[in-house]
Amino acid sequence: MPLLRSVRGLFKRPTTQNWSGLIHAYGRWLPVSERTPVVSLCEGATPLVPAPALSQRLGRGIQVHLKVDGHNPTGSFKDRGMTMAVSKAKEAGAEAVICASTGNTSAAAAAYARRGGMRAFVLIPDGYVAQGKLAQALLYGAEVLAVRGNFDRALTIVREMADQYPITLVNSLNPFRLQGQKTAAFEVVDELGCAPDWLCIPMGNAGNISAYWMGFKEYHQAGHCRNLPRMMGFQAAGSAPLVNGSTVEQPDTIATAIRIGNPANREKALKVREESGGGFAAVTDEEILDAYRFLGREEGVFCEPASAASVAGLLKRADEVPAGSKVVCVLTGNGLKDPNTAIDHSGGAFHGDLNPDLETVAKVMGF
Ligand code: F0G
Secondary structure: OHHHHHHHHHHOOHHHOOOOOHHHHHHHHOOOOOOOOOOOOOOOOOOEEEOHHHHHHHOOOOEEEEEEHHHOOOOEOHHHHHHHHHHHHHHOOOOEEEEEOOOHHHHHHHHHHHHOOOEEEEEEEOOOOOHHHHHHHHHOOOEEEEEOOOHHHHHHHHHHHHHHOOOEEOOOOOHHHHHHHOHHHHHHHHHHOOOOOEEEEEOOOOHHHHHHHHHHHHHHHOOOOOOOOEEEEEEEHHHOHHHHOOOOOOOOOOOHHHOOOOOOOHHHHHHHHHHHOOEEEEEOHHHHHHHHHHHHHHHOOOEOHHHHHHHHHHHHOHHHOOOOOEEEEEEOEEHHHOHHHHHHHOOOOOOOOOOOOHHHHHHHOOO
16 A cells, blocks of 8 residues: 555654654753653644745745744643753652743643653742733642732742742752753754744743754754854834843733743843844734734634744744745644634634524624
């Protein structure tokens, strides 16, 4: 059956054959040894999806790909960092981990900690975490502490907790987090065969942009790519301390994942911008929602609002992208995490309360 065999071959993604997580795949680039007890949910190897509609919208031969990191086990890029942070915590004999989170870190910390037989404590800003993320933290068995205050306040508390009590901090201040997250840059290069010209990415605490840059630089140094990307970081206009150059006391945006006024990795991010010749810009909630809907309708890709900031930013700065460039937009989290925003802002056609008969249905359909 040669035809069947060749079709089967077509549907197989070579990079996921025997894939058992990014520590196994990229271990030689990571601070792990045979003694490290690897806590993994087979994270990584997420798809780099071509974005034909977006490429066409930009024109001038610009090719856009989407790094869909919402395909990770808990639905966000945080799993890349958490497999490392939790494995190293376990290696050090930790019994519990703690983080502050706008939602995704808490979901990942909960899943990996429990998988590794540890307790997980997560502090979240009460009322500002998308429903799916809260559901995950609870289901994975974390202790969820919702504080009256924003993410920045919660991070201050967990830093003090980790200083004073025997509990491991797994926010991106934990250096193993960024080590794990840098593997996304390796995957982009492995798949594209080069680094992109532009890498567009949303920024909150600016851990991920720093991790990507570390990954690109390491691969470049080892001769795996000849070029390095310009790192383009985007923040929501109401929470844009890195763009404004000063802390935002009351951050505000519909993209709750990046509702952060005092980024923990501020210095690192500024260095990334300088070294890469990149740029930071703010995008409004309206621009974020436009990009979010565009990705859903035109590309068939459902990401969360914070992730769409990378595409909103690209569209905003489109005039500066040189003709023929390769661009990668990082989609950091899965759209299903935030069903309420999708339902409220999809602009989709919902016809409710219909009589259950053919005539009614046909009429609504325009026949
Ligand atoms: N996109 C999503 C979906 C996020 O959840 C986050 C951060 C970011 C982008 C920004 O990444 O902080 O490395 O610049 N979420 C954290 C959390 C703060 O608690 O889940 P960053």
